[in-house]
Amino acid sequence: MEIISSQEDLSKVMERSKTDINDVIGTVQDIINNVKLKKNQALKEYTKKFDKVELNDFKVNHEEIKEAYENLDEKLINSLKLAIENIGQFHKLQIPKEWKVELKNGIEAGQIIRPINSVGCYIPGGRAVYPSTIIMTVVPAKIAGVERIVCCSPPQKNGKIADAILVAADLAGSDEIYKIGGSQAIAALAYGTETIKKVEKIVGPGNIFVTAAKKLVYGDTDIDFPAGPSEVLIIADRTANPNFIAHDILSQSEHDPNASCVLVTDDEDIAFKTKKEVELLCQKAERKDVINQSLKNHGKIILTKEIKESIEISNNYAPEHLIIITKDDEDVLKKIKNAGSIFLGNYSPVAAGDYGSGTNHVLPTAGGAAVYSGLSTESFLKKPTVQKITKEGLESLKDIIIPIAEYEGFYAHSNSVKSRLNDLNSNE
Template sequence: MIIQKVSDAVSIKRSVESGTEEQRSVVKAIIDDVRTRGDEAVKEYTEKFDRTSLSSYLVSAEEVEEAYERVDAELVDIIREAAANIQSFHEKQLHNSWMTTEKNGTILGQKITPLDSVGVYVPGGLAAYPSSVLMNVLPAKVAGVERIVMVSPPGQNGKLPAAVLVAAKEAGVKEIYKVGGAQAIAALAYGTDTIKPVDKIVGPGNIYVALAKREVFGDVDIDMIAGPSEIAILADSTARANEVAADLLSQAEHDERACSVLVTTSETLAEEVASEVLRQLEELPRKEIASKSIQDFGAIYVANSMDEAINTINQLAPEHLEIIVENAMGYIGQIKHAGAIFIGRFSPEPVGDYFAGPNHVLPTNGTARFSSPLNVEDFQKKSSLIVYSEQALRENKDKIAAFARLEGLEAHARAVEERFKS
């Protein structure tokens, strides 16, 4: 990893999830085909991309029961405990509808209503992601969404990973389909004879899934277009190089395009971490992926002061931020932009990925400047409530009519005045 002074850092390298023109064309063609031919198109794309032919895409109760037999009982208990932590955290985000009443009889308020249906995409391929199931499903469940549909690409054996099915069952999902890729997003957005459409689609996926979500946005809602994972670590001389290096690599092993950055006030720590990263890389099973990530998107920046370091962090607006400095709690107020903040030596990023409770679906590519982690409100919508009494309207009718005429909307003005003509 190259060590640079903060003053020398012009920009932070990030991978942009925009896709190529060819990829966008492929995705659009798949979506149009699924809209036109429904299940027939989904079946063909599943055979083509997932190399399996299925008589039914719906996961049966028997398959879920079998999954419990294939997952170690201790791991099932861990999934249950993680689910309880996640649900408990998100229950604290719940807001109630409210109304206020004025002396003149005016009633104003806000009605909060859960979405009717949500589709959750869970990545497949070589790895299983039960944590992705819990993080996307449980906030929707807490919000009160009645229909939660999960889709995930099947393996060549025509099955979903056992741990994914266990997590889905523990989270309360009752409708699961073995469909992946852009065809799954299209089916969720527009419906087929088998899969009824939903109102919102959430969950991570590869570039084709991300582009498909972008394409259907507007016909349905989506959570975000998530880019590769990121971590920034703010550290001083009290941090331990082996631990910082391990935390940087915890993101690098995700993806060749993952971004791992250390910002420190200690040149000694910077040099030690750079050496330690190279040493630990040799021991990683996913060495090739992590090495490519570190080479292309890894960086170490040395700041002249903690203020300069924090300013750099705020410019980065990272997905994950670890603060490993003396009196770490004292700096939280100065952090303006970060998806999730991990405070202190004993709060490494994987704690949030799997177990603590806060959501691990976080803004990437600097979007923490204006967006938030996935939360309960993402699965609810708000309606304004307005009740004007006769007295209230009489008191304000002339002002409302004048405002309407200011904008050249005479009918608006008359809609108010008509009520007092007689």
């Protein structure tokens, strides 16, 4: 990893590996159009072309799920159950409360909570198998009360979805599972086929083709947010453990050659010790090719003059994952404006949030944390407002509604109030 000064040009660090969908937008639009037109037939053609598998039936049946349980190690099954328990406990606390207030005599207003009816959860299956992502998408949807939860994931060479994904989907509460991947899966979820009914919202991470497809179908169906390659930024001072930092850097860089890992520190000793630890760990890492490419492309150590400057860089970067290892983590936390998920102290690795501490790992990347939050129970809820107005309450509003409505040229709006007030006066 290269050590640079905060006084140098940080624009390339800030840009990191932002996904540019313009390179694939035409291809993805063609795929979406074809799925809308040919439906199941298009899915079969694309599955054969991209996944090298011929399938006649995309839906996972009960026997396949049963077989997956039999094939999977019992220890892993128990780990998935414990993860679901922790994630469920956390996400239950995210359910907002319904409320109402009397604004003045005769005017009562409030907010109610309702789940969306259906959701499609996309689970990547390219470089690795991600049962954890199934849990992170399905569990909050289930807790929110979504009636129909659909999961899509690319088939393996044997024509099946990985056992761990099937078991995780079943344990988490998925209603339907389909062996479809890529932008064709997003199109099927958005518009439906003979086999798959369309959904109201699509969530979950994916590659550039999946990201492009989600952006293109947005409006016809809702999406969570665009998500690109994973990233971590670490704010550290002299109290941090360089070995721990190095492990966190490797754990993020092993995701993808385009993953971004940035250490921002005001301590020169921490900078150089971390660099050395990273180099030593890389030599024996299992995914060293991916890690080395990631660190070469987007791995940086930024040396600042003071912690205040480190915080400013982090807020401008708006990282997906932010680790804070400083003398006073809570004080630094108060100054953080933009981050997807935050980890405090030497003993809070990103891996905890990825798998089982309870928080969600489906998070905005590439600066998206400046405007988006990560996936949560609220991602699957709607908040309709409700009001009940008495005759007296409407009378008290007439001097607000009528002048403004008529100024805007909406006389029917004005008359909808006047007619009620006239009726009220005639009955007195």
